Amino acid sequence: MIHFKMAKLTTTLLIIMMVVVVMLAGCGKSDVPVKAQKDYILIGRVNPVTGPLASFGTGTPQIEEKAIEAINKEGGIYIAEYGKKLPIKIIVADSESNPTKAAEAANKLILQDKVDLLMAAHTPDTVNPVAAAAERHKIPCITVDALSDAWLSGGPYTWNYHAFWKVHSLVDVYLDMWDQLSTNKKIGLIAPNDPDGMAIADMLKKKAPERGYSLVDPGRFPPNTKDYTAMINQFKQADVDIVLAMQIPPDFATAWKQMKQQGLVPKVMSAAKAILFPADIAALGDDLGEGLTTEVWWSPVSGNKSSLTGQTSLELAKMWTDLSGRQPMATLGYKHASMEIVVDALKRAQSLDRNKLREAIKSTNIDTVVGHIQYNDQNLAETLLVGGQWVKGKTWPWEMNIISNKKMPIVPLSAEAMKDMPSSR
Incomplete structure (x- = not known):
């Protein structure tokens, strides 16, 4: 009996000491909730890299990465639940210019790669299947460069927000x-x-x-x-x-x-x-x-400026030519504007919570290199050409x-x- 009591007392003291250590370890830290370690914000981009729409996809992800280059050099965007800045990482999946492949690419980005946000562009063949995947899995999604009437035919939308012109x-x-x-x-x-x-x-x-x-x-x-x-x-x-x-x-x-x-x-x-x-x-x-x-859709002579970098359309065009040695193309402005929308929403949300990020996208109201972006009650921001x-x-x-x-x-x-x-x- 004597040995049992001593063992019980020793166990009790150890438990008390462990509790004290845990309490002391927490002293001086912020009130930010403890989250699993995360090193970056992961954005999935479905893009026609190959196939008959490959000319549309040219420039991705180089243009998007140049748009966020300065932000990433400064550590990224502050995300409250992690209590720190996180850089943005873009992962590109090839739609192969095929609607079925676009849907498969989106599902892989969501389910396997665990992206925080989806992006897609370049005709309804790419955009509509990705939008459908975003709605199915309830993940924020920003799309551009698909006839808005064709995009609207797949709605109504809760998680997808689109910017482009109508027929x-x-x-x-x-x-x-x-x-x-x-x-x-x-x-x-x-x-x-x-x-x-x-x-x-x-x-x-x-x-x-x-x-x-x-x-x-x-x-x-x-x-x-x-x-x-x-x-x-x-x-x-x-x-x-x-x-x-x-x-x-x-x-x-x-x-x-x-x-x-x-x-x-x-x-x-x-x-x-x-x-x-x-x-x-x-x-x-x-x-x-x-x-x-x-x-x-967009031209180097447009008078619009980037809300993200301050570049004029002409400066953006020159940047692309200096980077690639190639002639600027009509899709360049929309590729860049996609990142303007993403960064603006992330900065205002300060969160990767899907609902908070969706609400931030919903309230977008910015002037971009392709014009003003403000979504209506159908999640559409109609642009001009x-x-x-x-x-x-x-x-x-x-x-x-x-x-x-x-x-x-x-x-x-x-x-x-x-x-x-x-x-x-």
């Missing part, structure tokens, strides 16, 4: 450009049965007659169509002066070359989505890009002239283009 603005830009030339105002439409194609067809049917134009629409067809002869014959019979295509780059190249071969050369050849980048124009070959018109025309360049083989800026007068017109705007003939 009504796109159609207005094309009509504004076409108004500058003398034509018979007959439009031939090439639009597949994907979300972009259906959206532009519906809006053009509504707006074209209001502006005095008639529309020749052969109907929707599958992407990757190889023979456009029936459409071309229909356009020739209708004597269209204007053709508008809403296609991915390789599909448009096929259609445009067949039009040339079969003797259909309209006064105006416009292509949405297909010829946004100099590489797409160069890939047409044989000077087939001369005079083609398209929408311009201008119209441009590809011409042989002086600095680069192909350069973009801004020829219509009614939607966004902060972007100056290219004076040379307005003096002698060449047709596609």
Whole structure:
């Protein structure tokens, strides 16, 4: 019995000493809740690195990483639950320009990589599947660069916030450009049965007659169509002066070359989505890009500035050329603006709690390099765009002239283009 009591007393004393040590260890520390160790904020970025949309994905993650370079050098962003600054780390997953692969990439980033926030860009083929994954797993998600009407078709959204223009603005830009030339105002439409194609067809049917134009629409067809002869014959019979295509780059190249071969050369050849980048124009070959018109999402001559770095659009463009040796592209501004939105939200949230971060994104109200970003009750921040025309360049083989800026007068017109705007003939 004596030995048992002594052992019991010794055990009691040890427990008391351990409690005291724990209490003393806590003295002088902050009231920040104890969290598992975390070394960085992890952002997952779904991007078309390969496939027919790869030209859209060019520049990721270099542009995003340059946007946060200064912040990371200073230690990152203060996160209250960890009581310290955390740098931002970006992990990129390839969508392979395929909606199914985009969904798989998003799920992997969420479930395996345990990202704190998702980002995605570059057409509904990438954005919509990622948005769906974010909603399913209840994780904050910031998206850009997909026709907003097509994005909205996947809603309503609780966790995804999108910034881009809507199809009504796109159609207005094309009509504004076409108004500058003398034509018979007959439009031939090439639009597949994907979300972009259906959206532009519906809006053009509504707006074209209001502006005095008639529309020749052969109907929707599958992407990757190889023979456009029936459409071309229909356009020739209708004597269209204007053709508008809403296609991915390789599909448009096929259609445009067949039009040339079969003797259909309209006064105006416009292509949405297909010829946004100099590489797409160069890939047409044989000077087939001369005079083609398209929408311009962002331009080095835009008057907007970055809320994150203070760079003007021109400075951002120069940074990219110095970094890559390559010509600035239309997606550059939106890639940078994505990080402006992310950093602004993280700074205000000071938290990686999903609900707190979502609320911070929801209340975004900033001026970015692509314009003002403020989300509405559908989680959409509608941006604007201008119209441009590809011409042989002086600095680069192909350069973009801004020829219509009614939607966004902060972007100056290219004076040379307005003096002698060449047709596609």
